[in-house]
Amino acid sequence: MDGSDFIDVVDHTESSEFFDEVIGHIQDIILSEEFQNLHEEFFEQHWQIFDYGEENKIEYTVIFESYQLIFENFLTKKLMDCMQHFSMERFDMELRQRRGNKVGESEIIDLIDTITDFQKFKEEILDYRSKKEGRVAFIESSNILITRPYGSSSAG
Numbered sequence: 001m002d003g004s005d006f007i008d009v010v011d012h013t014e015s016s017e018f019f020d021e022v023i024g025h026i027q028d029i030i031l032s033e034e035f036q037n038l039h040e041e042f043f044e045q046h047w048q049i050f051d052y053g054e055e056n057k058i059e060y061t062v063i064f065e066s067y068q069l070i071f072e073n074f075l076t077k078k079l080m081d082c083m084q085h086f087s088m089e090r091f092d093m094e095l096r097q098r099r100g101n102k103v104g105e106s107e108i109i110d111l112i113d114t115i116t117d118f119q120k121f122k123e124e125i126l127d128y129r130s131k132k133e134g135r136v137a138f139i140e141s142s143n144i145l146i147t148r149p150y151g152s153s154s155a156g
Contacts, residue, residue: 018085019094025082026108029075038074042067047129050122064118071115 029035046063072088079086095112113120 018090019098021083022079022086022091023108025079026075026112028082029078030108030111035074038070042070043125043128047125047132050125050129052126056118056122060122061118064121067121068115075115 049057049059049063076086076088079088079091095109110120114124115121
């Protein structure tokens with residue numbers, strides 16, 4: 001038997017089908033206008049409260065907990081509307097088992113991480129702040145992100 005006789009077998013279990021279905025629905029949900037508006041409204045209300053210092057203020061925790069509640073409930077409700085058999089506990093368990101395994105899922109997992117991980121949430125809201133303050137310029141044609149260091153003036 002030489003190397004050409006081997007057949008790749010892909011493990012396509014009920015578990016992976018469930019996970020893939022959930023990821024597909026989450027992708028559709030986060031691309032929806034409803035989700036985008038909700039996310040934008042939340043960040044618009046809170047971006048000025050966050051600063052670039054290392055110290056985390058108590059009010060950050062309150063805002064993060066509000067974010068978690070709003071977006072977990074939103075995603076769960078939408079997923080239950082799409083999938084009769086959806087279970088957040090099952091999805092969470094499979095997510096932990098698969099974390100980092102699939103490249104195509106990374107953006108969705110990054111979003112999920114902003115809901116469950118304070119530091120990732122803070123980074124995202126500070127990125128939003130940078131954009132609002134004009135310290136970030138994005139050149140779409142070349143996919144280059146240009147940032148000015150904190151404290152730099154816009155005059156050159």
